Amino acid sequence: MSDAHAEPTAEATWQGGGSPFAVGHKKLGMWLFIVSDALTFGALLMAYSYLRVANDWPTPFDFYPAIIFSSVMTLVLLSSSLTMVFGVSCASKGDRAGTKKWIWATILGGLLFVVLHSYEWNHLIHEGLTPFSSPYGTPLFGATFFTLTGLHMTHVAIGVVYLAVIANGFGRGKYDAEDVEVVGLYWHFVDLVWMFIFPMVYLLSTKV
Amino acid sequence: MATEVAEHLEVHRHPEPTNFWTKYIFSIDHKVIGIQYIILAIVAVFVGMALSLLVRLRLVWPDKPIEILGTLFPVGAPEGVMTPEFYLAMLTMHGTMMVFMVLTTAPQGGFGNYILPIQIGAADMAFPTLNMLSFWTTFVSFVTLCAAFFVQGGAPIAGWTAYPPLSALDEATIGGYGQDLWLLSIAFFCIGSLLGALNFIVTTLQLRAKGLTMMRLPLTVWTWFVTAILGLLAFGVLLSAGVLLLMDRLGGTSFFIPGGLLVNDIPIDHTGGSPILWQHLFWFFGHPEVYIAILPGMGVTSHILATFARKPVFGYKAMVYAVVAIGALGFVVWGHHMFVSGMSPYSGFVFSVLTMCIGVPSAIKTFNWIGTLWGGKIRFTTPMLYSIGFVSLFVTGGISGIFLGQPSVDLFFHDTYFVVAHFHLIMGVAAIFGMFAGVAFWFPKFFGRMMSEGMGKVHFWLTFLGVYAIFGPMHYLGVIAHPRRYAETTSVDYLGAAGANEIHYFVTMAAMITVTVQCLFLINVVWSLFKGKRVTSDNPWEATTLEWVTATPPAHDNFEGRIPTVNHGPYEFSVPGAPRDYVMQCNAPDAAPARKSGE
Numbered sequence: 039m040s041d042a043h044a045e046p047t048a049e050a051t052w053q054g055g056g057s058p059f060a061v062g063h064k065k066l067g068m069w070l071f072i073v074s075d076a077l078t079f080g081a082l083l084m085a086y087s088y089l090r091v092a093n094d095w096p097t098p099f100d101f102y103p104a105i106i107f108s109s110v111m112t113l114v115l116l117s118s119s120l121t122m123v124f125g126v127s128c129a130s131k132g133d134r135a136g137t138k139k140w141i142w143a144t145i146l147g148g149l150l151f152v153v154l155h156s157y158e159w160n161h162l163i164h165e166g167l168t169p170f171s172s173p174y175g176t177p178l179f180g181a182t183f184f185t186l187t188g189l190h191m192t193h194v195a196i197g198v199v200y201l202a203v204i205a206n207g208f209g210r211g212k213y214d215a216e217d218v219e220v221v222g223l224y225w226h227f228v229d230l231v232w233m234f235i236f237p238m239v240y241l242l243s244t245k246v
Numbered sequence: 247m248a249t250e251v252a253e254h255l256e257v258h259r260h261p262e263p264t265n266f267w268t269k270y271i272f273s274i275d276h277k278v279i280g281i282q283y284i285i286l287a288i289v290a291v292f293v294g295m296a297l298s299l300l301v302r303l304r305l306v307w308p309d310k311p312i313e314i315l316g317t318l319f320p321v322g323a324p325e326g327v328m329t330p331e332f333y334l335a336m337l338t339m340h341g342t343m344m345v346f347m348v349l350t351t352a353p354q355g356g357f358g359n360y361i362l363p364i365q366i367g368a369a370d371m372a373f374p375t376l377n378m379l380s381f382w383t384t385f386v387s388f389v390t391l392c393a394a395f396f397v398q399g400g401a402p403i404a405g406w407t408a409y410p411p412l413s414a415l416d417e418a419t420i421g422g423y424g425q426d427l428w429l430l431s432i433a434f435f436c437i438g439s440l441l442g443a444l445n446f447i448v449t450t451l452q453l454r455a456k457g458l459t460m461m462r463l464p465l466t467v468w469t470w471f472v473t474a475i476l477g478l479l480a481f482g483v484l485l486s487a488g489v490l491l492l493m494d495r496l497g498g499t500s501f502f503i504p505g506g507l508l509v510n511d512i513p514i515d516h517t518g519g520s521p522i523l524w525q526h527l528f529w530f531f532g533h534p535e536v537y538i539a540i541l542p543g544m545g546v547t548s549h550i551l552a553t554f555a556r557k558p559v560f561g562y563k564a565m566v567y568a569v570v571a572i573g574a575l576g577f578v579v580w581g582h583h584m585f586v587s588g589m590s591p592y593s594g595f596v597f598s599v600l601t602m603c604i605g606v607p608s609a610i611k612t613f614n615w616i617g618t619l620w621g622g623k624i625r626f627t628t629p630m631l632y633s634i635g636f637v638s639l640f641v642t643g644g645i646s647g648i649f650l651g652q653p654s655v656d657l658f659f660h661d662t663y664f665v666v667a668h669f670h671l672i673m674g675v676a677a678i679f680g681m682f683a684g685v686a687f688w689f690p691k692f693f694g695r696m697m698s699e700g701m702g703k704v705h706f707w708l709t710f711l712g713v714y715a716i717f718g719p720m721h722y723l724g725v726i727a728h729p730r731r732y733a734e735t736t737s738v739d740y741l742g743a744a745g746a747n748e749i750h751y752f753v754t755m756a757a758m759i760t761v762t763v764q765c766l767f768l769i770n771v772v773w774s775l776f777k778g779k780r781v782t783s784d785n786p787w788e789a790t791t792l793e794w795v796t797a798t799p800p801a802h803d804n805f806e807g808r809i810p811t812v813n814h815g816p817y818e819f820s821v822p823g824a825p826r827d828y829v830m831q832c833n834a835p836d837a838a839p840a841r842k843s844g845e
Contacts, residue, residue, distance in 0.1 A: 055456030170498030
């Protein structure tokens with residue numbers, strides 16, 4: 039038996055005593071979480087597609103307000119990904135103030151998304167759309183709509199809290215650049231999911 | 247950047263806990279968590295066995311009053327006679343208990359948790375706190391499942407697969423909260439398993455000791471690793487499906503409830519959903535789940551066969567590739583559970599061919615197990631017997647799988663006892679034998695005492711013969727078209743004429759004896775804990791992998807700060823020219839002349 043500790047190394051190695059991808063545990067863990075969460079969303083999107091094909095699906099969304107509104111939401115969310123990139127970049131350069139600033143910009147984008155989305159939900163609920171009834175046709179429209187966007191919004195809300203924790207901790211030196219990168223991965227993933235939900239739930243249901 | 251990654255790679259050394267709560271209850275030590283999982287599984291397995299006995303009793307004596315049941319379950323068994331709904335509830339809970347709380351927890355969460363970090367030379371899992379949370383989430387899931395027995399309406403009756411519309415509509419059942427609790431329990435279970443799977447993958451990739459390449463990993467580690475990948479990809483889908491079904495039950499949606507449904511002449515106010523959609527989502531999880539249950543057993547078997555045959559595993563690389571192939575194919579065959587649900591013949595054909603493909607890696611594994619035994623200096627210890635039993639059960643249960651993978655044959659067999667025999671042998675009993683082998687093999691490492699070989703051997707033979715006596719005749723029941731899931735068939739003419747009643751009687755008797763014999767296992771565990779022979783060395787089996795160089799039982803951080811360097815493959819037994827008949831993985835590079843196998 040050797041007395042030497044397994045020396046950690048920053049080089050990628052499959053030989054043991056290091057990381058095969060030269061990443062920390064948290065980053066690899068987040069990638070794996072993203073894979074599994076992608077399957078969770080994938081299952082819902084599959085179920086939605088299955089039911090959409092099997093039913094006479096309504097296309098109730100007017101160009102204004104629904105599509106304009108959801109496009110603005112998309113723009114906000116995508117912009118928040120950009121600010122996140124700046125945040126990660128600052129963090130890797132050791133610029134703590136800059137990182138904090140950009141993460142807070144990201145949080146603002148996320149919050150704006152949640153507010154806009156709640157407004158949109160409110161509007162639809164006023165029109166009579168619920169998970170179990172729909173003024174437009176099959177009640178499954180409401181069921182799938184609220185399930186998909188609801189789960190996504192939950193992810194955004196969790197992301198906002200997660201970002202705030204990291205921004206605060208990074209400023210105080212509790213977290214380092216990799217922690218910022220890891221929260222960035224999560225945030226980009228939440229955006230990416232929206233890039234599936236937006237066309238499949240909104241654009242495909244535009245009134246023509 | 248370099249130092250940052252280095253910091254992240256450091257094993258999270260946590261101080262040794264000092265009080266009872268942090269040491270044994272909310273412990274973040276993977277060894278304690280492993281034992282917690284195993285205890286949970288042992289409790290669940292005895293509950294599950296008791297339920298199966300009720301099921302067996304109902305089948306043989308459908309209208310005979312059993313007084314104690316009347317007292318315990320005044321609604322489910324009025325005056326001691328089990329109602330058909332009660333039978334289905336017991337069946338459902340038996341399946342759920344066994345599949346989730348036993349077959350998924352013990353092999354992976356139990357043995358994997360305890361042994362994997364030690365076998366790869368790590369001080370703990372990559373995320374110790376997450377590990378603790380995984381267990382406690384699973385525990386909450388277990389308690390929630392048990393609560394389903396006691397709520398109004400009783401336990402759910404829709405089977406462990408919870409097929410809608412039966413599982414979705416209260417109109418179709420007695421109603422109540424049983425099914426809701428079941429779904430909540432499964433949702434918790436998914437979350438616990440996902441966290442665990444993530445942890446296992448990161449640990450295996452990141453924390454291997456120096457020199458431990460992927461192709462030097464013990465096969466146990468390989469199977470836990472692949473099982474974790476399956477869990478990571480499968481449980482998320484079940485989580486989604488479970489949430490949708492829960493919304494159907496509580497939120498008034500109709501994801502899985504079709505329109506125009508009449509239940510007991512009551513029109514159901516739902517439209518547009520599809521019960522088949524549930525089956526797709528469920529089995530996309532459900533088939534990988536079968537491998538989640540069995541793969542760790544394969545790993546343990548390979549490991550133990552090599553150790554007690556004193557030979558390297560025959561075809562180590564082929565074994566690794568076979569495990570990976572089985573895991574990958576497991577995700578593209580879910581449709582073979584749905585041949586009778588209505589499916590395009592073309593889809594059925596594709597699913598059938600892919601299913602047959604799994605026969606190839608499975609056959610490779612079986613061949614290699616026999617190749618490992620061939621010409622070995624076999625030591626017939628108790629763990630070795632269980633492992634050989636595993637191979638036997640795996641072959642018997644696997645062959646009937648080839649039958650069921652053909653749509654044309656499956657159309658006849660699907661809803662018969664043939665399927666019951668098939669999946670119990672391969673996924674239930676074979677996996678359980680893997681666990682028995684694991685307990686007998688690692689018990690000296692866990693507790694520093696050997697288990698009683700005498701009791702172990704008696705238990706092995708009685709259980710081995712017992713399970714064949716239970717499930718062997720069920721193949722015949724399937725061939726005579728005996729439907730499964732039915733509470734009462736004693737007065738069905740064509741079954742009685744073919745001898746089904748006598749067979750049920752025999753099977754029930756065999757089941758009662760086999761269940762009783764399991765108490766012997768429990769007695770053996772308890773007796774050995776206090777009276778077992780103390781081990782005289784850290785490596786009583788003369789095995790090669792890293793868990794046998796640690797103290798017995800291992801110290802809090804496993805290697806007392808001295809992580810070994812690995813210089814050898816995992817199964818270097820009987821190396822020509824070596825001083826002993828085994829070379830441990832951490833022995834000096836020149837401890838054995840270089841050889842290809844296991845590298």
